[in-house]
Amino acid sequence: MTETKETPSAPPVGKEPQDRIVVTEHSVVIGKKKLEYTATCGTVVLRDYDERGSENDGKRTGDKPRATLFFTAYTLKGVKKPERRPLIFSFNGGPGSSSVWLHLGILGPQRVATDEMGNSPPPPYKLVDNEHTLLFESDLVFIDPVGTGHSRMVEGEKVAEFHEYQRDLDAVGEFIRLYLARYGRWGSPKYLIGESYGTTRAAGLSRHLQEKHDIFLNGVMLVSLAVDLQTLSFDPGNELPYPLFLPTYAATAWYHKVLAPDLLKKPLLILCPRARARALVQAEQVRPIAFRTKRHQHLRADAEVLCEFRLHLALVTRSGQQGALGIERGARDFGGVDR
Numbered sequence: 001m002t003e004t005k006e007t008p009s010a011p012p013v014g015k016e017p018q019d020r021i022v023v024t025e026h027s028v029v030i031g032k033k034k035l036e037y038t039a040t041c042g043t044v045v046l047r048d049y050d051e052r053g054s055e056n057d058g059k060r061t062g063d064k065p066r067a068t069l070f071f072t073a074y075t076l077k078g079v080k081k082p083e084r085r086p087l088i089f090s091f092n093g094g095p096g097s098s099s100v101w102l103h104l105g106i107l108g109p110q111r112v113a114t115d116e117m118g119n120s121p122p123p124p125y126k127l128v129d130n131e132h133t134l135l136f137e138s139d140l141v142f143i144d145p146v147g148t149g150h151s152r153m154v155e156g157e158k159v160a161e162f163h164e165y166q167r168d169l170d171a172v173g174e175f176i177r178l179y180l181a182r183y184g185r186w187g188s189p190k191y192l193i194g195e196s197y198g199t200t201r202a203a204g205l206s207r208h209l210q211e212k213h214d215i216f217l218n219g220v221m222l223v224s225l226a227v228d229l230q231t232l233s234f235d236p237g238n239e240l241p242y243p244l245f246l247p248t249y250a251a252t253a254w255y256h257k258v259l260a261p262d263l264l265k266k267p268l269l270i271l272c273p274r275a276r277a278r279a280l281v282q283a284e285q286v287r288p289i290a291f292r293t294k295r296h297q298h299l300r301a302d303a304e305v306l307c308e309f310r311l312h313l314a315l316v317t318r319s320g321q322q323g324a325l326g327i328e329r330g331a332r333d334f335g336g337v338d339r
Contacts, residue, residue, distance in 0.1 A: 015153055017045050017068050025077075028109050028129045035135060036077040037109060042067040046174055066157055069175045070150035072099075073141040073183075074109055085217075086138035088189040089176055091145060093197030093226060095163065099142035099148030102195055102223070107140060109133045138191070141179060145201075146171045168201060169208045176205075177213045188217065195223040202213065203227055 022040035028035050033130050047063040079085050093100045104127070111130040114120055126239050134140060144151040146162035153159060162171050181184050195200030199222040209215035226232060253259050254268055263271060 015155075017043075017065050019044050024108070030129050030131050030133070033136075035109060035133075038075045038077060039072065039134060040075070041070070041072040043070050044172055044175060044178055046146070048085060065154050067146045067153045067162060067171060068151060069146055069171060070098075070144040071141055071175065071179070072103060072108075073137045073139070073179075074113065074135055082139075083184050083187045085319045087141065087185050088134060088191045089141045089179075089191055090193040091172070091198045091201065092195045093199070093201070093224075094148070095145075095168070095197045096148060097196075097198075098144040098151075100149065102193065103142040106130070106132055107134050108142070109135050116191065129293045138187075139185075142228055143172060143175060160238065165200075165204070169204045170212075172201065173205055173208050173212060173215075176209060177215065189218040191221065192217060193221040193223060196226045199225050200227050228263045239264060276277070 019042065020038060021044075024039045026037055026039055028037075046067045047065050048070055049063050052128055075082065076085070088103050088107075090107060091099045102108075104110070107130075109130055110127040111132075112120060113126050113128045139230050146153060147159070153162065161167055180188075180190075192202040192205060194200070202220050202222060206217055206220050230238060230240055232241060233311065234241050250259075250271060251268060254264065254271055257264060
């Protein structure tokens with residue numbers, strides 16, 4: 001159940017953009033526990049600060065607005081020392097995605113209703129109370145980087161300017177600084193959660209915030225890691241994704257209990273680590289058919305599918321190095337179905 005009380009701020013004045021903030025009060029019941037919280041959302045103006053007056057003979061000309069950044073924040077009510085409560089800043093990736101996926105998919109106090117496979121049912125769509133929300137442990141701030149969601153460049157600014165890596169860090173970092181200052185949260189333990197390209201952003205922000213704003217993070221959470229895109233692209237000549245994806249596929253099959261009974265009895269940390277992939281590739285002579293059979297057994301996937309995507313691992317180097325995972329272009333490139 002959600003109770004809402006809206007207290008909007010004043011509308012923008014003139015042509016120069018202004019902060020526009022809306023505050024609402026809500027409550028949800030999850031299990032036997034009732035959460036009462038405040039939702040704050042809106043746009044914050046990001047400005048370039050003229051600290052030296054370098055373009056006007058040393059005279060300060062004012063702070064030029066460059067963009068408006070949209071955010072949604074959830075803060076738990078009834079906390080004795082809210083300034084000490086953990087605070088998470090969260091964003092998705094793309095690049096070019098708003099924070100809606102982490103917001104309404106898993107972290108927020110409510111989420112989009114889905115079936116057990118994560119698919120939305122037919123319309124009408126609805127929100128349900130989220131039993132997995134992190135609001136139990138931390139306040140949450142979801143950030144839409146400039147050019148995504150409701151975040152926009154101001155009139156006359158270059159559309160693609162904030163799509164550049166460093167400018168993206170500048171904008172998100174400046175918003176985090178403004179939020180901490182305006183809502184009195186400098187003393188809170190601070191965390192970042194980034195997803196996909198957001199992991200690249202989070203990694204960059206962890207240093208940027210420290211060097212630019214003296215903001216020191218307590219932790220960084222990386223979801224669907226994408227800091228090295230070579231590990232994700234199944235392109236011709238790029239063998240790296242194959243051994244890296246295998247443990248995840250095997251873990252998924254183990255979790256859903258679709259492996260052979262003897263494999264389900266094995267601890268996941270024995271079944272799936274890189275050591276497992278290494279064991280598959282270290283043999284000096286591996287027959288393609290036997291290799292496919294072993295892969296089929298651990299992934300529980302059709303052999304035709306495995307071969308269609310040319311799933312293969314290379315042999316380790318023959319230099320005698322122990323534990324080395326070598327990538328040998330074109331090695332064990334096989335097709336067809338299991339026999």
